[in-house]
Amino acid sequence: xxxxxxxxxxxxxxxxxxxxxxxxxxxxxxxxxxxxxxxxxxxxxxxxxxxxxxxxxxxxxxxxxxxxxxxxxxxxxxxxxxxxxxxxxxxxxxxxxxxxxxxxxxxxxxxxxxxxxxxxxxxxxxxxxxxxxxxxxxxxxxxxxxxxxxxxxxxxxxxxxxxxxxxxxxxxxx
Numbered sequence: 326x327x328x329x330x331x332x333x334x335x336x337x338x339x340x341x342x343x344x345x346x347x348x349x350x351x352x353x354x355x356x357x358x359x360x361x362x363x364x365x366x367x368x369x370x371x372x373x374x375x376x377x378x379x380x381x382x383x384x385x386x387x388x389x390x391x392x393x394x395x396x397x398x399x400x401x402x403x404x405x406x407x408x409x410x411x412x413x414x415x416x417x418x419x420x421x422x423x424x425x426x427x428x429x430x431x432x433x434x435x436x437x438x439x440x441x442x443x444x445x446x447x448x449x450x451x452x453x454x455x456x457x458x459x460x461x462x463x464x465x466x467x468x469x470x471x472x473x474x475x476x477x478x479x480x481x482x483x484x485x486x487x488x489x490x491x492x493x494x495x496x497x498x499x
Contacts, residue, residue: 387471389458389483391495397456398422403483404451405458406431408470413462420460420492424448428466431459432473453478460485460492 389397397403398420405423407414414425424446426434434442435451442450451457457479459467464486474482485491 387483388486391485391487391491394420394458394460394485394492397458403456403458404449405460405485406451406470407489408459408461408466409489417462417489418493419489423460428461428470431470432477435474435477435479451479454480456481456483458483458485461488463490464488 394403394405398405405420407419407423407425408428408431409417409425410427411425419425426446434446437445437450439450442448457474459470459474459482461467461470464484467484467488468486471482471484487494
């Protein structure tokens with residue numbers, strides 16, 4: 326009976342934590358007594374797994390426009406990762422200077438050592454402090470890649486929501 330009450334108390338804590346303005350991450354502390362004393366709230370800036378970005382209420386907070394992406398590429402200030410499959414790049418085209426890491430491999434690729442990443446994907450592995458812009462065909466898969474990179478501790482992850490379709494349209498105009 327006591328465990329049921331602990332679960333019910335916990336059920337009230339989690340929604341308040343997730344939906345409050347100050348999103349906190351709950352971490353399990355081994356050796357605590359009961360659920361409430363075993364869970365500690367950690368402010369996102371003190372936690373390597375920064376989930377705040379994944380739960381942002383403003384979906385445009387990390388979007389990059391065509392013009393912004395062009396500037397970042399021209400200045401060499403960003404690593405652009407295209408998460409489409411290799412056949413899509415061959416069939417449709419790709420953004421010059423981008424690195425192809427298929428969506429299914431993003432999580433494991435960003436955990437490789439830099440030498441393995443370069444050997445497998447043909448480009449420099451981004452550091453966690455680099456500006457990393459994810460792109461795909463139309464902005465669906467790249468949004469998932471942003472969340473995956475943020476969960477791995479990447480701080481400056483961006484999303485080119487227009488994807489290849491927007492890039493190609495803008496490049497034809499120029």
